Amino acid sequence: MHKISAQPTATLRQLENWLPLAQSENHTQQWGYESHALEQLVVQALPNLHHAQTLQQARFVLWWYHWHTSVSLNKKE
Amino acid sequence: MTEQRKGGLKRSSWLTFRRRLILVRRLLVGPATSSELIEAVTLELRDQGYPGDAISALKHDLDSLKSEYNCQIRFQRRANKYYLSDLGELALLDMPDECMEALAFLDASFPPGTLVPEHANVRALLDRILMLLPPYRQREHRAHRGTITLQMAPGVPGAVNPKVFGVVKRAIERRQELAFDYRSNSPDMALVQHRVAPYAIFFSPEGHAYLDATPMEVIPPDTTPLRHAVYYRLDRMVEGSPRILSTMLPPERVRPHVYKLRYTLAPEVARRRDVATFFPETTINYQDDGSAIVTANVTNLWQARQILLRYGDACVVEEPQELVDMFHDTAEGLAEAYLGYQKPAPSRR
Numbered sequence: 350m351h352k353i354s355a356q357p358t359a360t361l362r363q364l365e366n367w368l369p370l371a372q373s374e375n376h377t378q379q380w381g382y383e384s385h386a387l388e389q390l391v392v393q394a395l396p397n398l399h400h401a402q403t404l405q406q407a408r409f410v411l412w413w414y415h416w417h418t419s420v421s422l423n424k425k426e
Numbered sequence: 427m428t429e430q431r432k433g434g435l436k437r438s439s440w441l442t443f444r445r446r447l448i449l450v451r452r453l454l455v456g457p458a459t460s461s462e463l464i465e466a467v468t469l470e471l472r473d474q475g476y477p478g479d480a481i482s483a484l485k486h487d488l489d490s491l492k493s494e495y496n497c498q499i500r501f502q503r504r505a506n507k508y509y510l511s512d513l514g515e516l517a518l519l520d521m522p523d524e525c526m527e528a529l530a531f532l533d534a535s536f537p538p539g540t541l542v543p544e545h546a547n548v549r550a551l552l553d554r555i556l557m558l559l560p561p562y563r564q565r566e567h568r569a570h571r572g573t574i575t576l577q578m579a580p581g582v583p584g585a586v587n588p589k590v591f592g593v594v595k596r597a598i599e600r601r602q603e604l605a606f607d608y609r610s611n612s613p614d615m616a617l618v619q620h621r622v623a624p625y626a627i628f629f630s631p632e633g634h635a636y637l638d639a640t641p642m643e644v645i646p647p648d649t650t651p652l653r654h655a656v657y658y659r660l661d662r663m664v665e666g667s668p669r670i671l672s673t674m675l676p677p678e679r680v681r682p683h684v685y686k687l688r689y690t691l692a693p694e695v696a697r698r699r700d701v702a703t704f705f706p707e708t709t710i711n712y713q714d715d716g717s718a719i720v721t722a723n724v725t726n727l728w729q730a731r732q733i734l735l736r737y738g739d740a741c742v743v744e745e746p747q748e749l750v751d752m753f754h755d756t757a758e759g760l761a762e763a764y765l766g767y768q769k770p771a772p773s774r775r
Contacts, residue, residue: 362603362673365642366623369653369680399674407676 360392367391367398367407374411390414441474446487448475453499453510454554460484463508491516512557519558527574529555530567535576545591545627545635585661586635591627593668594637594660598624601675603642607667608658610648617664619645623675627660635660640679654683655725684723687730688745691718695740704733727752 371391375382382390391398394414401407445467452458452466464484467475476483488508491497496514501507521529529552536548556564590606597604605621622639629635636657644650691701693716701710705722712718724730727749734741735756743749761767 359672362621362642362671366603366673366675370676373680398676401677404676404678404680 360395363395364388364391367395370404370407371411374408374415378412378415380415390418393418441471442487445471445475446491449484449487450491450497450510450513450516453508454557457502457505457507457509459507517558517560517564519555520560520563526563526567526570530570531574531576533567534574545586545588546629587661587663587665590660590663590665590668591635593670594624594627594663597668597670598626600670601677603671603673603675604639605667605669605671607664609662609664618648618650619643620650620658621671622656622658623679625679637663651727654727655679657726657729681725684725685727685730685746685749687720687722687724687743687749689720689734689741689743691720691737692740692742693717695737705730731756 368388368391371387374380375387390411394410397410397413398407401410448467448470449463452463458466460481464476464480467484488499492499495516496512497510497516498512498514500509500511502509532548533552533556536552538549556567559567594604594606603621604624605619607617608620610616610618620641621643622637622641624637624639626638627635628638637660638655638657640654641650641652641656644652650656687705695701696712696718697716699712699718701718701720703710703722705724708720708722710718710720727746730749731752734743734753743753758767758769762769
């Protein structure tokens, strides 16, 4: 029987825990990310998301990364 | 004696008094070594606490507490720690009779050796409060039989392994994923591995301890609904199997899937218009024929089924379809058990 392992899928597991929050923000704030882009946003934000003590702090972290991503995209354009 | 010397003496006896109070407070937290006691004093009084030979001064303070206040303080050589077993004259907590009655109520409702008080540390709290009472109040308390008690089911003493409980509690505190082997009810699958996002431990009125968690992975897959709120019985987790994984969780559970619940209660339970509200955002519409249509929001269908089964056949669930299906299964099971009904193959899910 396949055993639940602790390591190899670490990022994937982080994603599945944080993605619902990111999806909800993406929906309510109308950021317009498609699934892959939203996953990238969460992966970038993960180190700071871990320090969030409240859901509101976690939202701020996502907003900050969203803002950062939008600014970078605008500069490239 | 000059005014200055009088002031100095006053200050010195005040410091001595404060030092001894600090020692008692520290010993009330739990047994302590000499260094821990000195540290507690130094933390509050800084260099004024024990300016000279701290060990001798500490021993003098402890002797004074024993002789002047009749405190029972023992030194246990093996652990190298001081234990406070009786506060003597320093038992300063006294309360009005109403509060003593409340204490008797809690004491009778949470007896030692039962599931909830042991794991929620209720006994430890009650024992500390009792210790703070003066001797005459303690005697009154022992003689007083609680006339009001909370009807808590005693559970099965020792059924929840303390190590299992400890690991699950730590995983919740650290906000990390938890993996464990779970004894399934199903006869063909003895053990199932679960990886979950754990959120809270709670005790049901029936006396069982549950983990409220969101399952993320189940091996081999079974009927457990992934990413929905699920309650796991702690006594069904295999001893030694729970382990904390490195995956960090969001600070709060992102709201699990919410089901719109609708059920009708027959006139025999709704006629008096005093139907209980079990679920969030419940609305009750009493009908002219005495029945009631109840709507609410639920996140845990298993729990909803357990609650609504109390009504027996006086309750019919109309929504959500998943819960209706669960009731079909239950009804089939009951018919099989009581009426010899044979389930059609393949079984309805």
